[in-house]
Amino acid sequence: MxxxxxxxxxxxxxxxxxxxxxxxxxxxxxxxxxxxxxxxxxxxxxxxxxxxxLSWDLLTQLPRPVGEPGGGMANAIVGTLVLVGLASCVGIPLGITTGIYLAEYGHTRTARVVRFSADVLSGVPSIIVGMFVYGLMVVTMKRFSAVAGGVALAILMLPTVARSTEELLKLVPTSLREAALALGVPRWRATLRVVLRTAAPGIATGVMLAVARAAGETAPLLFTALNSRFWPTSLDRPIASLPVQIFTYAISPYEEWHRQAWAAALVLVALVLILNVAARFFVRHRTDAR
Amino acid sequence: MMKATESFVPTAEKGRVVTIAERESAILPAEKIRSVDLRASFGATEVLKGITLPILERQVTAIIGPSGCGKSTFVRCLNRMHETAHRATVAGRVLLDGRDIYRAGIDPVAIRRRVGMVFQKPNPFPTMSIAENVLAGLSLTGERIPHRMELVEKALRQAALWDEVKDILPRSGASLSGGQQQRLCIARALALDPEVLLMDEPCSALDPIATARIEELIHELGDHVTIVIVTHNMQQAGRVADHTAFLYMGELVEYGPTDRVFTRPAEQRTEDYITGRFG
Amino acid sequence: MAADTHETRTANRGDLVFQRLIVVGAVVMVVLLAAIALELTRESRLSLSASGVRFLGSTAWDPVKELFGGLPFIYGTLVSSFLALLVAVPVSLGVAIFLVELAPSWLRGPVGFMVELLAALPSVVYGLWGIFVLVPWLRGGVEPALARSLGFLPFFSGPSQGFGMLAGGLVLSIMILPTIASVSREVLRAVPNWLREGALALGTTRWEMIRGTVLPFARSGIIGAVILGLGRALGETMAVTMVIGNRPKIAASLFAPGYTMASVIANEYTEATGDLHLSALAEIGLLLFAVTLALNALARLLVWRVSRVAVQGSRR
CATH class of the missing domain: 1.20.5 (Single alpha-helices involved in coiled-coils or other helix-helix interfaces)
Structure with missing residues (x-):
């Protein structure tokens, strides 16, 4: 010493x-x-x-057969938008209500089971979700379809949306909730009108991040939406998507397709980045100060 | 703002603060620490606005003042803990044995060895046993500890905790009561044999009985170690401190022997605070 | 008075309906997990009854001869994931410590965002980058260099093929790095500050403080983060499929092509030649599902424990 x-x-x-x-x-x-x-x-x-x-054709034309130069992947861009739109229609409302449930009634045993399931589900490989939806929808409907792809993506979005909604609702001060309840507003109305609205920007962030993730998913689409060389016409038909198209072109032996794969990757990455940056913009209050 | 009564109030310009009252109190202890025009900020907010104050060796100095007056920040500047906070800056000098601890080439890590600290909330390390907590300062820095048990016992005895914990040393530090935890933290600081012990409202999280024990301890330790205690409790300052400094809005309003500050304050604001008119 | 009770009743009814509605929504989550397990079990029934547990130990995979052994895929998944952890764990812990304990505050936000971006990029884009950037680099530079210096080890022998286990492991490491880094970062952030102050006030350096107090406190959470990363590595499909070479053979050399459980499902599921083939793939899927499920449950429990202890500590 x-x-x-x-x-x-x-x-x-x-x-x-x-x-x-x-x-x-x-x-x-x-x-x-x-x-x-x-x-x-x-x-x-x-x-x-x-x-x-990248070219105008890529964004506006259908793919051409191998050997024919030019062509594009406009159908894949539209397809990705359709798939993500379908997934959002199912995944976002269900995810948000689950989040509300976890935040507002979260101390019960059921809620703990739900929360745990959400966490575990978010770790299930996306390819497994693809297999599940294949068995559930493709086999029973006897065809690959945009709807099946949308459902697969929705399942992947669900836990992310639910957990981030829950976290953000928990940040809303109890005093605000009590203020609404003290005015004689029923609880459900207080939840929807006051609590949910206060947390809306943060929830929008969580939703956008989930959408961005879904937009880039490939594996679950391989057995559900499959792929297509044509414009999407019906939701119960196979549909093209940017990620699947990138995959198909990247592993092909053709120079021209490789070029298009990179261009499609640029479009997809731009889409994902824009969603991520926009999501960041929504939550200024989450600073990184410890 | 420090003009009112020259004789009692520190003069920032010269850094001279020996007061008439102190001269009267006969033998003057040596100065262990002196802050000179000490300024501290969080970002753009200046919380200390030029404090010049001596801390006398082997004496207990209490820093009192309403919350937000900068008293915690002041003691945190004395062992360079202030700068570990987010966006915190320091200007001015703090002389330890006459040498500025903020001068270039000084490692704050070494300063904190010499100037120990006890926090408002007892903070024993939850992953360590009671004995390990006592030795933490040495073990964390990778020092060899030759006589472990002797050292543990010595520090715990100094902190008046030995009799209560001697049979449960391998237990977690977190298993103790609040007051015991705080004395464990004092033992942890004493194990490093510090020259100065800073105590930042050490009793504010404790019940009256635990508080009384800590105050007793401060009394005993005051003979060996230089102690600076921050408190918002004026009775406590009156009970434990030889000298008292009153801080208000980041400025030093008054400093002197505790009796004098409490019975004959030189400044109106001190009197107002002591008599409970604000704060 | 009567009006009062009436209103009270409608309000209560509103609450009840609302609550039931959202409970139904929430239960979907649990039902989904159970349904996935059931569906995969149903699909793999044929294979389970045909070869049962022997399936896991057999190395032969030949759909034409109706030979289905899962070992090459299990081996490939384990080796590539292990490689990924080997690279990603130290790097991502460094990132997490840097972001929480060391970086100046103005740097934390941007760097943290970039790390999260790494997680946000689609798997298929990593695959594309892997095929055209990583694989040529490995084949032309890294693998020959490794063979020259460490060629006496079986892992680094044989021809440099580029597409192989090493490429798969490296792509995986890049993809799980942000998972481990950001969960560890959250865990480190949950470590209460009084712990750090207590150590610093005793005269420790930053690293002594981190090693002696922060890391022990955060240990189980960090292990959780690593397990989450492992779970992600095991199930990651596209990027690995695109660079690992897809050959169902067990080879000692990391340069040689391999195959993972997720990859074989991706490649063969829609083109399965017969019921037994499909069922064998489903069995691989079931195994993958069970393993990732268990790992995730374990990881969540560990991470959750750290934050709970932190909360209790701060309440005291």
């Missing part, structure tokens, strides 16, 4: 400790930079190669 006599020495920090501290700090910084390398490389390639393949 140090004696107080040499208190002048006590001002100096042993070099070993200082060096260890510095080394670990540097390692953490290096790790962070290392983590950003793939992101930057990926964005760089998607932008450079994607811009090279």
């Amino acid at each position: 140090n004696s107080r006599k040499n208190s002048v020495d006590r001002i100096a920090l042993p070099g070993r400790r200082k060096i260890t501290d510095l080394v670990v700090r540097t390692l953490c910084l290096v790790a962070t930079l290392l983590a950003l390398v793939p992101l930057l490389s990926l964005l760089q390639f998607v932008i450079v190669r994607g811009a090279g393949g």
Whole structure:
């Protein structure tokens, strides 16, 4: 133990400790930079190669058979919008009501089971969800369809929307809830009119992130929406989508298709990025201060 | 603002604060710490606006004042803890044995070794046992600890906790009562043999009986260690402190021997605060 | 008075209807999980009765001869996920510690956002990048270099093929990194600040404070984060399918092509040649589902425990 006599020495920090501290700090910084390398490389390639393949035709034309130059993937863009729209119609309302349930009635045992299921469901591989919907809808309807694809994406959106809605509703101060109840407003009305409205921007963020994720999903569409070379005409027919199209083109041996895959990736990444940045914009209040 | 009665009030310009009353109280203890025009901010908000104050060696100095007056910030500047907070900055000097602890080349880590701290809320490490908590300052910094048990016993005895915990040393520090936890934190600080002990409202989370024990402890420790205690409780300051400084809105209003500050305050604002007219 | 009771009753009825409505919505979540389990079991019944548990130990996979053994896929999934953890765990812990404990506050937001972006990018885009950027880089540079320096090890021997286990593992590591990093970041954030102050006031350096108090407190949550990452790696499909080579053979070399459970489902499910083939794929799916389910449940419990302890601690 140090004696107080040499208190002048006590001002100096042993070099070993200082060096260890510095080394670990540097390692953490290096790790962070290392983590950003793939992101930057990926964005760089998607932008450079994607811009090279991007054309008006790509956005407006149907795909052409192999060997014929030109053509586009307009049907896949429309298809992705249709699929995401379908998924949103089912997934968002159901997710939000589940979130309300968890936030407002969340202390019961049922609620705990539901919350746990939501967390576990969000970790189920998307390909498994694809298999499930295949058995549930494709087999029974005897055909691949846009509806089946939409349902698969909805199942994937559901837990994300529910849990983020719950978290945001919990942030609404109890005093606000009580203020509404004290005015003689029934609970359900207070929940919908006051609590939900207060949390709306945050919920919108959660929803947008879930939509962005669904838009990029490929695996569950392989057995449900399948793919198509034509314009979507009916919801009970197979439908094209950007992710599946990128997959098909990327693993093909054709140069022209590779070019189009990069261009489609640029469109998809732009869509996902816009949704993410917009979602960020909605929640200014969630600062990163600890 | 410090002009009213020259003799009792610190003069910021020269950094001289020895008062007539102190001269009267005969032998002057040495100065252990002196803050000189100390300013501290959170972002753009300045919470300390130039404080010059001596802390006398082996004496208990109480810092009193209404909440938000900067008293916690002041003691946190004395061991360079203030700067660990978000967007916190410090200007001015703090002399420890006459040497500025904010001068270039000084590692705050070494300063905190010499100037220990006890927090408002007892904060024993929940992942460590009672004994490990006492030794935490040494074990966390990777120091070799030759006589573990002797050291644990010595520190716990100093903190007047030994008799209560000697049979349950392997238990978690979190299993103790609030008052015991706080004394464990004092033992943890004492195990490093600090020259100064800063106590930031150490009793505000405790019940009256636990508070009385801590105050007793402060009395005993005051003979060996320089103690600075922040309190919003004036009776407490009156009971434990040799000297009292009154802070208001980030400025030092008055400093002097505790008896004098409480019985014959030189400043109207001190009197108002002490008599409960605000704060 | 009468009007009063009437109104009270309608309000209560409104509440009751509302509550029932949203309970029904919420229960869908539980029903879905059960339905997935049931459906996969039903689909894999044929394979379960035909080969049962032996299925897991058999290495032969030949749909033409109706030979279905799951081992190559289990092996491929485990090895690629293990590789992914090996790379991603240290890096993402570094990221999390940097973001919570070390980075200046102006940097935390932007860097955190970029890490989350890594998680937001579609899997198929990673696959595309993997095929045209990562695989050529591995084939042309990394794998020959590894073979030269560490070629005496069986993992780094054999021809550099690019498409293979190493590529699969690396793509996976990039994809699970943000999961582990952001969950760990949340766990570290849940560590109460008084713990840090207590350590710093004893004269510890930042790293001594982190290692001695923050990490022990957050340990089970960080383990949870890693398990969540593992769950994601096991089930990740597209990117891996695009770079791992898709050959159902067990090879010691990481340069050689492999196959994962998720990949074989993606590649063969719609083109399954017979009922037994389809059923065998469903059995692989069932196994994958069960494993990820268990891992996720475990991970959630661990993460949840840290935040609960933190809450209790701050209440004290």
